[in-house]
Amino acid sequence: xxxxxxxxxxxxxxxxxxxxxxxxxxxxxxxxxxxxxxxxxxxxxxxxxxxxxxxxxxxxxxxxxxxxxxxxxxxxxxxxxxxxxxxxxxxxxxxxxxxxxxxxxxxxxxxxxxxxxxxxxxxxxxxxxxxxxxxxxxxxxxxxxxxxxxxxxxxxxxxxxxxxxxxxxxxxxxxxxxxxxxxxxxxxxxxxxxxxxxxxxxxxxxxxxxxxxxxxxxxxxxxxxxxxxxxx
Amino acid sequence: xxxxxxxxxxxxxxxxxxxxxxxxxxxxxxxxxxxxxxxxxxxxxxxxxxxxxxxxxxxxxxxxxxxxxxxxxxxxxxxxxxxxxxxxxxxxxxxxxxxxxxxxxxxxxxxxxxxxxxxxxxxxxxxxxxxxxxxxxxxxxxxxxxxxxxxxxxxxxxxxxxxxxxxxxxxxxxxxxxxxxxxxxxxxxxxxxxxxxxxxxxxxxxxxxx
Amino acid sequence: xxxxxxxxxxxxxxxxxxxxxxxxxxxxxxxxxxxxxxxxxxxxxxxxxxxxxxxxxxxxxxxxxxxxxxxxxxxxxxxxxxxxxxxxxxxxx
Numbered sequence: 001x002x003x004x005x006x007x008x009x010x011x012x013x014x015x016x017x018x019x020x021x022x023x024x025x026x027x028x029x030x031x032x033x034x035x036x037x038x039x040x041x042x043x044x045x046x047x048x049x050x051x052x053x054x055x056x057x058x059x060x061x062x063x064x065x066x067x068x069x070x071x072x073x074x075x076x077x078x079x080x081x082x083x084x085x086x087x088x089x090x091x092x093x094x095x096x097x098x099x100x101x102x103x104x105x106x107x108x109x110x111x112x113x114x115x116x117x118x119x120x121x122x123x124x125x126x127x128x129x130x131x132x133x134x135x136x137x138x139x140x141x142x143x144x145x146x147x148x149x150x151x152x153x154x155x156x157x158x159x160x161x162x163x164x165x166x167x168x169x170x171x172x173x174x175x176x177x178x179x180x181x182x183x184x185x186x187x188x189x190x191x192x193x194x195x196x197x198x199x200x201x202x203x204x205x206x207x208x209x210x211x212x213x214x215x216x217x218x219x220x221x222x223x224x225x226x227x228x229x230x231x232x
Numbered sequence: 233x234x235x236x237x238x239x240x241x242x243x244x245x246x247x248x249x250x251x252x253x254x255x256x257x258x259x260x261x262x263x264x265x266x267x268x269x270x271x272x273x274x275x276x277x278x279x280x281x282x283x284x285x286x287x288x289x290x291x292x293x294x295x296x297x298x299x300x301x302x303x304x305x306x307x308x309x310x311x312x313x314x315x316x317x318x319x320x321x322x323x324x325x326x327x328x329x330x331x332x333x334x335x336x337x338x339x340x341x342x343x344x345x346x347x348x349x350x351x352x353x354x355x356x357x358x359x360x361x362x363x364x365x366x367x368x369x370x371x372x373x374x375x376x377x378x379x380x381x382x383x384x385x386x387x388x389x390x391x392x393x394x395x396x397x398x399x400x401x402x403x404x405x406x407x408x409x410x411x412x413x414x415x416x417x418x419x420x421x422x423x424x425x426x427x428x429x430x431x432x433x434x435x436x437x438x439x440x441x442x
Numbered sequence: 443x444x445x446x447x448x449x450x451x452x453x454x455x456x457x458x459x460x461x462x463x464x465x466x467x468x469x470x471x472x473x474x475x476x477x478x479x480x481x482x483x484x485x486x487x488x489x490x491x492x493x494x495x496x497x498x499x500x501x502x503x504x505x506x507x508x509x510x511x512x513x514x515x516x517x518x519x520x521x522x523x524x525x526x527x528x529x530x531x532x533x534x535x
Binding site: 055201204 | 370374377378381382383407412413414415417418420421424439441
Binding site for chain 1: 471
């Protein structure tokens with residue numbers, strides 16, 4: 001399946017400088033990592049050496065090292081250092097495929113069909129946000145989004161407005177949430193949620209409970225659909 | 233003070249919990265290596281006399297014999313932690329620590345079982361155990377997500393307690409039972425905070441740097 | 443790091459096309475220029491040139507060979523870098 005356009009991958013908050021996170025987009029394994037200067041990078045999650053996930057590795061300054069044999073890569077995905085062969089000028093062929101990256105609306109976005117100026121502009125999202133959390137659910141992305149209006153907060157049903165492509169806006173009482181939809185795999189999805197503006201910590205905790213309930217509701221709906229399929 | 237003896241198996245994550253706390257408290261113990269695999273020495277009469285089902289770790293100090301990692305952690309915190317941070321005296325904080333200690337022994341036991349089934353050929357329904365382990369990790373991640381909004385980096389508050397020690401290995405070793413860290417961002421952040429505890433040590437399967 | 447030009451002669455039960463394609467692929471991966479010198483059902487001789495560790499890696503990779511070949515012996519001999527220049531001219535590269 002070809003990947004078109006920009007996909008939200010992780011909340012910006014959830015990759016601190018010097019850390020990495022693995023994820024998948026339509027089953028394709030991706031690593032998002034942040035160097036010590038704060039720049040985010042989105043790469044194929046696979047070391048060219050033995051195929052170990054780069055997301056298991058560790059960030060050292062502006063290089064990321066594979067956990068297995070410590071092969072180190074610079075921010076262009078180029079292998080620069082192989083500990084077992086410290087004097088080796090590493091061939092340019094040893095490179096991790098890299099993808100387009102952008103940060104917007106408190107999320108890190110990846111573009112897998114184009115890099116640099118060829119890529120369509122990334123989503124235009126407000127900067128004045130407070131990150132809430134990501135909901136990971138064992139259900140297709142469409143179902144997760146569908147269940148949002150059915151998970152009430154304090155008895156009030158949320159209102160959902162689809163804005164563009166993979167973004168929805170959710171109104172929950174006097175709070176507005178913005179969520180990026182990530183299709184992880186056929187029956188797995190992630191919803192990266194931020195709150196507009198600066199709600200209080202107590203409000204954020206209430207919203208976090210709401211997000212947990214959304215996960216439960218969506219997975220229950222997915223399980224019921226499956227039972228329905230089997231029964232039919 | 234007379235010596236502590238720890239009956240230990242390096243690959244056992246419950247033994248690691250005790251080794252980790254001992255290191256964080258700067259307490260020495262005589263470690264007796266018990267040959268669990270392949271020797272099944274934990275089922276020898278000598279060990280069964282101390283721990284009736286052969287479960288490790290076991291700690292001996294003079295006349296006291298303790299098994300159950302949670303009890304050993306609590307006893308060490310009670311008797312060997314002059315600063316008193318690892319097991320708070322404040323009743324509510326104490327209650328929270330006990331809740332997570334119980335969680336580590338009950339809900340999170342699926343993770344311990346999943347790991348031994350996956351790695352050491354113990355009998356078990358690996359898929360069911362894995363799913364149950366994942367649900368326990370989700371509950372932990374949900375909690376730490378909310379703790380972070382309160383500015384707390386540890387399970388029971390701003391400082392590490394034996395709750396963090398008891399919960400850490402099953403998350404850190406989750407790849408052993410095929411559960412990645414991808415879906416637990418709050419636990420990734422918490423794991424970095426645990427690694428910062430003075431005296432932190434690893435065990436086989438937990439990298440020195442992440 | 444020291445650079446070397448080496449002639450490798452791989453002998454054993456060889457399927458020439460398969461082995462040559464395999465050797466070319468490994469050399470390309472290691473960014474080593476490769477010159478094919480000779481081949482038959484019992485052996486293939488190639489020359490490579492580059493940093494010593496990469497030449498060693500090439501040696502190791504080809505010793506394991508593709509699934510349809512069995513490499514029983516590997517011989518190394520120093521080569522003159524001129525091998526690559528003259529071959530390039532001849533092959534019009």
